[in-house]
Amino acid sequence: MGKAKKKVSYISVPSQIISSLSSSSLHSLLVSPKKSASSPSSKTLPFFSCRTLASFFLLFILLGLLTISSHLDRLSPHPCNSVPPDRLEPPVMDGDRGSWAGEFWEQPDGMGYRPCLEFSDEYHDASAALVSDRRKYLLVVVSGGMNQQRNQIVDAVVIARILGASLVVPILQVNVIWDDESEFSDIFDLDHFKKVLAEEVHIVSSLPSTHIMTRPAVERRTPLHVSAEWIRSRYLKRINREGVLLLRGLDSRLSKDLPSDLQKLRCKVAFHALKFAPALAELGTKIANRMHSKGPYLALHLRMEKDVWVRTGCLPGLSYEFDKMVSDERKRRPELLTARSNMSYHERKLSGLCPLNAQEVTRLLKALGATKSTRIYWAGGEPLGGKQALQPLMDEFPHFYNKEDLALPGELESYAGRASFMAAVDHIVSERSDVFMASHGGNMGRAIQGQRAYAGHKKFITPNKRQMLPYFVxxxxxxxxEFNRVMKELHRDSLGQPELRTSKAGRDVTKYPVPECMCR
Known part of the structure; x- marks a missing residue:
């Protein structure tokens, strides 16, 4: 019939098939043939003629081809109806499945807990009057590293709320160890901080002219674990009288067991208000995206710096020279030892009080399912011993990077020597990782644990050092x-499932946000 070939998606239907399906044969399929009035019933023609049967058979083939084509079309990429990249399942690599699939990357279900910051009616009723009060102001000087400062900023907001005072943006004390002179707005997004907390606490950048000449009441060291009632009884009269209260030495002094509304306020500050400054957030996100560009990754916070070994009373185990260096420093400055000075190094080690070294981290990760192709971002300061200290990890996991490895030329130059900036980048990349593990506790590990729980219970591995080390020996x-089975069993309960803060006294809600800040 002279028709051109008709293309349906990826399969061409032969023209012979099309031409053979004439209008008359199709009509014979769709309309029942009428009996001839002049012909007796015994001579009626069969319902299907040979031509009709052939046409039916050809139509059946055509429909089958169209069905196959339709399936192929759905499976093939198409510019108009393709699935967005973020909805696609990650591919599984041939050979070593550890890169993009496997048990190691499985995420916990979170048992249905989601963020749930619902304040009481009494809290809401009191907010308007507290926020509008301009008679008293709280000044706070926060110290330590970036994550330590975050904790104190959270407590400063809560104390301002307890006292009904306006909060002056916290002052970051110059870090004498790292010589970091960063200000609040260098590290955190100040406008966002104020906006998110506008209904909770009135926040100002500096004292108003009415109070600039006021001599503040000063508290240089708050006792440990003080309650909201203690704060009121100790400071309320003084701040009402002087108009300004200055707090120093606030580090982790406020009780972890506060009334429900104040616990929720802690979560709101930690998980919503304290965002990094735009330039820092952009840099950290770029580096995280470079890690993610080839699949999931593990963020590993290695606490192997010299001061960590000295303060914990532990030895790095690299060589006699390095162990002696740490021991001599501890003898010269015994005040640096954080606790339990009566315990020997071996007793501390077996009690789980020491950081894991690179060899121990390597063995644990392999036992938990990490393979040679696992991509690792390591966060933290320069370890004592440099690359020698990291060699076991580098040998077993060749895809082993830190921010210096991933940054483009010049990206980190403006932050050189600024420890808080570098810690913020590590924090962002670790927070965005698929799996996180710290070789020892600490402020960063606690902050990341809480944020990952609040963000949907992203996998977080807490090394069970006390029980696993005898098996290492x-x-x-x-x-x-059998070793791998035991390691997985020992860590089954610490692979990211929500752990109730109330199951143990004195836990920080910003590390364990269930049940005060999350609900089912």
Whole structure:
């Protein structure tokens, strides 16, 4: 019939098939043939003629081809109806499945807990009067590293709320260890901080002219674990009288067990108000995206700096020279030892009080399912011993990077020597990782744990050092398969499932946001 070939998606239907399906044969399929009035019933023609049967058969083939084409069309990429990239399942690499699939990357379900900051009616009723009061102001000087400062800023907001005072943007004390002179707005997004907390606490950048000449009441060291009632009884009269209260030495002094509304306020500050400054957030996000560009990654916070070994009373185990260096420093400055000075190094180690070294981290990760192709971002300061200290990890996991490895030329130059900036970048990349693990506790590990729980219970591995180290010592007598099974069993309850803050007294709600700040 001279028709051109008709293309349907990826399959061409032959013209012979099209031409054979004439209008008359199609009509014979769709309309029942009428009996001839002049012909007796015994001579009626069969319902299907040979031509009709052939046409039916050809139509059946055509419909089958169209069905196959339709399926192929759905499976093939198409510029108009393709699935957005973020909805696609990550591909599984051939050979070593550890890169993009496997048990190691499985995420906990979170048991249905989601963020849930619902303040009481009494709290809401009191907010308007507290926020509009301009008679008293709270000044706070926060110290330590960036994550330590975050904790104190959270407490400063809560104390201002307890006292009904306006909060002056916290002053970051110059860090004498790292010589960092960063201000609040260098690290955190000040406008966002004020906006998010506008209904909770009145926040100002500096004292108003009415109070600039006021001699503040000063508290240089708040006792440990003080309650909201203690804060009121100790400071309320003084701040009402002087108009300005200055707090120093606030580090982790406020009780972890506060009334429900104040616990929720802590979460609101930590998880909503304290965002990093735009330039820092952009840099951290770029580096995280470079890690993600080839699949999921593990963020590993290695606490292997010299001061960590000295303060914990532990030894790095690199060589006699490095162990002696740490021991001598501890003898010269015994005040640096944080606790339990009567315990020997070995007793501390077996009690789980020491950071894991690179060899121990490597063995644990392998036992938990990390493979040679696992991509690792390591956060933290320069370890004692430099690359030598990291060699076991680098040998087993060649895809091993830090911010210096991933930054483009010049990206980190403006932040050189600014420890808080560098810690913020590590914080952002770690927060965005698929799996996170710290070799020891600390402020960053606690902050990341809480944020990952609040963000949907992203996988967080807490090394069970106290129970696993005896197996490390005797591992030569244990088959590898049994060693791996034991390690997985020991860490089954610490792989990111929500742990109730109320199951143990004195836990920080910004580390354990269930149940005060999350609900089902």
């Amino acid at each position: 005797n591992s030569s007598n244990i088959p590898a398969s």
